[in-house]
Each structure stands twice: as C-alpha cells, then as structure tokens.
Amino acid sequence: MATSLVSPDADKARRFRDAALPHLDDVYTLARYLLRSAADADDAVQECYLRAFRHFDGFRGQAVKPWLMAILRNVCRAEFARRSGTAAELADVTEDALPLWQEAESSPEAAVLRQRDSATVRALVAALPEPFRETIVLRDINDLSYREIAEVIGTPVGTVMSRLARARSMLREAWLRSEHEPECEERSL
Amino acid sequence: MTCEDIRILVHALVDGELDAGHSREVEAHLAKCPGCAVQLRDYRVMRQALSGPMLRHQAPAALRARIEGALPVRNAVAPSRRSLLKGLAMGSVLSGALAASLVVLVVRKEEDQRILGDVVSAHLRSLQGDHLIDVQSSDQHTVKPWFNGRLDVAPPVIDLTAQGFTLIGGRLDYIDGRPVAAVVYKRRAHVINLFVAQVMGPERRATIEQVQGFNIWRWTRSDLGFWAVSDINAEELQEFGEKFETAVRSGA
Numbered sequence: 001m002a003t004s005l006v007s008p009d010a011d012k013a014r015r016f017r018d019a020a021l022p023h024l025d026d027v028y029t030l031a032r033y034l035l036r037s038a039a040d041a042d043d044a045v046q047e048c049y050l051r052a053f054r055h056f057d058g059f060r061g062q063a064v065k066p067w068l069m070a071i072l073r074n075v076c077r078a079e080f081a082r083r084s085g086t087a088a089e090l091a092d093v094t095e096d097a098l099p100l101w102q103e104a105e106s107s108p109e110a111a112v113l114r115q116r117d118s119a120t121v122r123a124l125v126a127a128l129p130e131p132f133r134e135t136i137v138l139r140d141i142n143d144l145s146y147r148e149i150a151e152v153i154g155t156p157v158g159t160v161m162s163r164l165a166r167a168r169s170m171l172r173e174a175w176l177r178s179e180h181e182p183e184c185e186e187r188s189l
Numbered sequence: 190m191t192c193e194d195i196r197i198l199v200h201a202l203v204d205g206e207l208d209a210g211h212s213r214e215v216e217a218h219l220a221k222c223p224g225c226a227v228q229l230r231d232y233r234v235m236r237q238a239l240s241g242p243m244l245r246h247q248a249p250a251a252l253r254a255r256i257e258g259a260l261p262v263r264n265a266v267a268p269s270r271r272s273l274l275k276g277l278a279m280g281s282v283l284s285g286a287l288a289a290s291l292v293v294l295v296v297r298k299e300e301d302q303r304i305l306g307d308v309v310s311a312h313l314r315s316l317q318g319d320h321l322i323d324v325q326s327s328d329q330h331t332v333k334p335w336f337n338g339r340l341d342v343a344p345p346v347i348d349l350t351a352q353g354f355t356l357i358g359g360r361l362d363y364i365d366g367r368p369v370a371a372v373v374y375k376r377r378a379h380v381i382n383l384f385v386a387q388v389m390g391p392e393r394r395a396t397i398e399q400v401q402g403f404n405i406w407r408w409t410r411s412d413l414g415f416w417a418v419s420d421i422n423a424e425e426l427q428e429f430g431e432k433f434e435t436a437v438r439s440g441a
Contacts, residue, residue, distance in 0.1 A: 009261040010261050012261075013260040013261045014306065014310060016260065017257070017260065017310060018310050018313060018314060021253070021256070021257075021314065021363075022314045022317050022320050024248045024252075024253060024256070025245065025246070025247050025248050026245075027248075028246055028247070028248035028252070029245045029246045032246045041246075042249065042252050045248065045252060045256075046252060046255055046256055046259070049256045049259075050256075050259060053259075053260060100193075100196035100197065113230075113231040113234045113235065115234065115238065116238065118238075118241060118243030118244060121238050121239065121244060122243070122244055125239070125244070136239070139204065140235075140236060140239035140240060140244075141239055141240070141244050141245060143240070145206065146201070146204070146206050161197050161200065161201065162197060164200050165196055165197050165200050168200060168232055168235060171235060172231055172232070172235065175235065
C-alpha cells in the first residue's frame with residue numbers, strides 16, 4: 001500500500017493551482033478582450049485551464065503566464081472558427097499597408113491627447129481589429145514583454161514591434177476622433 | 190536614425206525594451222524632432238491610461254470555483270475510510286456508533302490537513318507577482334468595508350501597527366474552493382496573511398501548526414475561523430494572534 005496521503009493527481013493539481021491560478025485574472029482579461037463577450041470568456045478560460053492542466057506534465061521551466069495565454073489564444077481561435085465557420089478573425093490582414101503613424105488631421109502640435117475615462121479607453125481598445133487588439137492587450141494591459149508576446153502569438157519579435165506600432169497608431173487615431181464625441185457610458189465588451 | 194525608424198523604436202523606448210545605446214540615439218532624435226516628440230508624448234499618455242487597473246477584468250468567483258472544482262483535490266480520503274472500516278470488520282469488537290465516529294474523525298483530520306495545505310498555497314501565491322493586495326491601505330476603516338458585498342462574512346480588520354504588526358491591506362482569496370478574506374500585515378520584511386472564513390463546529394483554542402516550513406497560528410471564535418500564516422517564527426506569530434484577539438475583544 002502507498003503510504004503517501006496525497007495521490008499523484010492531487011499533488012499535480014496542487015502544483016498546477018500554485019503555478020496557474022495566480023494568473024487567472026490576466027487570462028480572463030485577455031479572453032474578455034479577444035472574445036468581447038463575458039459568457040464566451042468564461043467558457044474559454046475554463047477550457048484553457050483544463051487543457052493547461054492536462055498538459056502540465058509536459059510543462060517545464062518556461063514562464064507560466066505566456067504559456068497559459070498561448071493556450072487561451074488557441075481556444076479562442078476555435079471559438080472564432082465556430083462563430084464564423086473560419087478562423088478569419090485572428091487571420092493576418094494586409095497589415096503592412098497600415099500606417100505606423102498618422103498626423104492628426106487638424107494642427108498636429110495642438111492635438112494633445114486628452115486623458116479619457118477608463119470605460120472609453122476600454123471601448124476604444126475593444127473596437128480595434130485583430131491582430132492589433134491582441135497585441136496591444138498583451139503588451140499594455142497584460143504587461144508581457146516583447147519576447148513573451150512573440151512566444152504567445154508565434155511570430156518573430158520584429159513582427160510584434162511593427163504590429164504594436166500600428167496598433168497604437170490606430171488607437172491614437174480612434175482616441176483623437178472620440179474626443180469629439182461624448183464620454184462613453186460604462187458598457188460591457 | 191530617421192523619423193521612419195523612430196515610428197517603431199519610440200514604442201520600444203516607451204516600453205523599456207531598448208538597450209542603453211539605442212535609447213540614447215532615440216532620445217537624441219526626439220530632442221531635435223518635434224514631429225516625433227509628439228509620438229512619444231501621446232504614447233506615454235496612452236500607455237499610462239492602459240496600464241490602470243480599470244482596464245483589467247477580474248475573473249468571476251464562480252469561474253474560479255468551477256476551475257478549482259474541476260481539479261482533483263481529494264487526498265486519499267475514500268481509500269482510507271474503506272481500509273478503516275475493513276479493519277473494524279475484521280474481528281473488532283467496537284460498536285457501530287464508535288466506528289462511525291472514528292470515520293468522521295479521520296475524514297475531519299484529512300480535511301483539516303488539506304485546508305492547512307491550502308492556506309500555505311494561498312500564502313505562497315500571494316507572494317508571487319502583484320497578488321498580495323486587492324485593497325491597499327493601512328487604515329482599517331478602508332480595508333474593512335472593502336470586504337462588504339464580496340464575502341458572506343465581515344472579517345474583523347484591525348490595525349496593529351502600534352503593536353509591531355503593520356496592516357497593509359486586504360484581498361479575496363480561495364481556500365478549499367471557497368472565497369475567504371485575507372487581511373495582510375507586515376512584520377519587518379515579512380508578510381503575514383490572516384485568512385478569515387466562516388466555519389462550523391465547536392470553538393477550538395489556538396494552536397501552532399507547521400506546514401512546508403511555514404508557521405500557521407489558527408483559532409476559531411464564534412463562527413469564524415482564523416489562520417495566520419507567515420515565515421516569521423512561531424513565538425512572534427503567536428504574539429500576533431494574541432494581540433489581534435485582545436484588540437478584537439477590546440473593540441478596537
């Protein structure tokens with residue numbers, strides 16, 4: 001008879017909990033921005049953690065947060081495929097055609113970006129197209145390094161940098177446009 | 190370095206991803222190019238806005254509980270219960286009632302060990318990254334109301350700075366799959382997590398436990414269970430528990 005009180009499964013579960021659950025809010029945040037639906041985010045995060053637990057034996061030494069986020073991203077891709085019949089939403093668009101920087105339309109020097117309330121900023125980020133939304137969320141909201149983002153989305157660091165430049169340029173454009181609109185009501189993504 | 194280069198590199202500067210040499214080159218360009226300086230200024234405003242806690246989402250407690258619930262948690266409770274019963278069936282003269290109470294004791298004890306293990310896991314988690322505190326304040330009148338509506342229990346929150354244990358804040362945590370209050374104190378550089386949860390059963394006087402090298406000072410009062418966990422030595426942790434209880438009784 002085994003003398004250990006703790007079964008191997010329970011021990012694995014404990015190690016997994018200690019390693020993975022501290023990142024739950026981060027993973028959930030990413031899911032909310034990627035899927036733009038609270039209910040879908042719930043399901044995707046749960047599926048992500050179940051998959052992560054199944055593969056936890058093979059997990060060695062990397063940082064846990066990007067590993068979880070890469071799994072979440074795969075779960076979300078499957079969800080997009082289910083929604084639209086294709087994986088189009090995360091597919092690369094012709095991103096090189098997009099500007100890295102746009103001058104403000106009216107008097108560039110005077111156009112100082114105004115501080116906006118959180119609900120407005122959140123809505124502006126949520127309205128960005130992919131793959132720019134995920135890049136900016138991973139960097140600015142989930143606080144991943146360029147190298148970690150490259151790992152999550154499976155591209156070279158150079159691609160991360162150009163996407164981030166385009167993503168922020170788009171966000172800034174939308175931000176300046178929104179300054180002529182009333183403050184946004186708090187709304188769910 | 191051209192303005193075209195800056196359009197990519199200004200982000201790496203804002204994000205702290207440039208080495209010192211490139212940082213100096215980018216900064217030199219920005220200093221003499223007002224057009225590019227606008228980018229730096231705007232992206233800093235954006236970065237600031239995006240890094241705030243309001244842009245993040247908190248996972249619902251129900252989701253966390255579902256994930257916890259889907260993981261195998263049981264220590265080998267079921268087999269040990271079976272083997273105990275088998276032992277009793279084999280020539281034992283113990284009455285059925287006594288056998289049943291023994292089973293309850295064994296199960297309680299294992300549950301208890303699991304909860305103590307959870308307490309240490311929660312303590313360890315809290316020390317990773319920025320998970321220590323949801324509400325940061327040394328003011329008990331700020332920390333206490335923060336728990337309202339987040340939990341079924343109203344945990345006592347008491348500032349013990351004068352007694353050498355500084356209140357630094359509170360957060361929600363999970364023990365045994367249930368949400369609990371964690372009130373966080375500091376003793377010199379050491380963190381003390383005081384977990385408070387609703388419990389059933391008779392009151393138990395305070396005892397010291399050791400799990401994975403951490404000390405746990407635990408007690409119950411009316412229907413509240415308390416677990417103070419830290420890497421400070423057992424005597425100091427006991428002192429913390431006693432000062433806390435004294436302060437609660439005196440209605441601080």
